[in-house]
Amino acid sequence: xxxxxxxxxxxxxxxxxxxxxxxxxxxxxxxxxxxxxxxxxxxxxxxxxxxxxxxxxxxxxxxxxxxxxxxxxxxxxxxxxxxxxxxxxxxxxxxxxxxxxxxxxxxxxxxxxxxxxxxxxxxxxxxxxxxxxxxxxxxxxxxxxxxxxxxxx
Amino acid sequence: xxxxxxxxxxxxxxxxxxxxxxxxxxxxxxxxxxxxxxxxxxxxxxxxxxxxxxxxxxxxxxxxxxxxxxxxxxxxxxxxxxxxxxxxxxxxxxxxxxxxxxxxxxxx
Numbered sequence: 001x002x003x004x005x006x007x008x009x010x011x012x013x014x015x016x017x018x019x020x021x022x023x024x025x026x027x028x029x030x031x032x033x034x035x036x037x038x039x040x041x042x043x044x045x046x047x048x049x050x051x052x053x054x055x056x057x058x059x060x061x062x063x064x065x066x067x068x069x070x071x072x073x074x075x076x077x078x079x080x081x082x083x084x085x086x087x088x089x090x091x092x093x094x095x096x097x098x099x100x101x102x103x104x105x106x107x108x109x110x111x112x113x114x115x116x117x118x119x120x121x122x123x124x125x126x127x128x129x130x131x132x133x134x135x136x137x138x139x140x141x142x143x144x145x146x147x148x149x150x151x152x153x
Numbered sequence: 154x155x156x157x158x159x160x161x162x163x164x165x166x167x168x169x170x171x172x173x174x175x176x177x178x179x180x181x182x183x184x185x186x187x188x189x190x191x192x193x194x195x196x197x198x199x200x201x202x203x204x205x206x207x208x209x210x211x212x213x214x215x216x217x218x219x220x221x222x223x224x225x226x227x228x229x230x231x232x233x234x235x236x237x238x239x240x241x242x243x244x245x246x247x248x249x250x251x252x253x254x255x256x257x258x259x260x261x
Contacts, residue, residue: 023242023245023246025253036259037252043255043259047248047254114249118245121238
């Protein structure tokens with residue numbers, strides 16, 4: 001077990017940095033249209049997930065996906081930033097995963113550059129990294145055990 | 154015990170060809186049966202059988218366009234078990250595709 005006393009030899013390893021997923025795309029539509037698709041609950045439901053989103057800072061809401069084995073499909077969120085036509089951010093929590101989603105809109109020639117950044121993936125949380133740990137080839141050796149553990153909670 | 158619910162997923166991915174097909178769909182997005190057949194190196198009926206198993210495990214979705222059937226991964230089916238970064242990368246790319254479609258349909 002490691003504790004607060006860190007070895008200096010390990011300091012070059014950024015073990016405590018969280019990971020981020022970034023997806024960017026330019027859409028041939030104005031920011032106003034993108035903003036509506038991102039913030040109007042019924043529109044959001046058509047491309048992302050069913051939700052009770054309201055663009056008010058501090059509001060809690062949920063995304064609800066179709067439940068799958070081992071997951072009830074619920075994502076708990078709280079609105080962090082509402083900067084119309086420019087930025088929108090909310091927390092994204094499910095199954096012990098605590099991340100933040102940040103949308104950034106930038107007008108381009110005849111369109112909008114949309115950037116989605118989901119940050120806060122903790123590489124030290126084994127629950128987040130079962131797939132990476134086992135790798136695709138060994139995934140199966142571990143899967144049954146992982147499923148077994150999940151069922152015993 | 155709800156272990157039996159997980160078994161279709163387990164069985165579907167236990168086969169290396171199916172695992173390869175699923176992985177390809179996760180990494181490269183929607184593919185036709187033809188494209189998957191070229192990639193998998195087995196006959197098209199074999200690929201179709203594999204896709205049926207993946208579909209029953211709800212690991213892939215499909216849509217028909219003309220004479221072609223397009224398949225895509227449903228990576229959220231693996232959410233509890235796989236690498237979050239890979240999953241969410243695939244998840245958001247898929248959602249960006251849907252967003253593109255919705256934007257076309259919205260009033261200007």
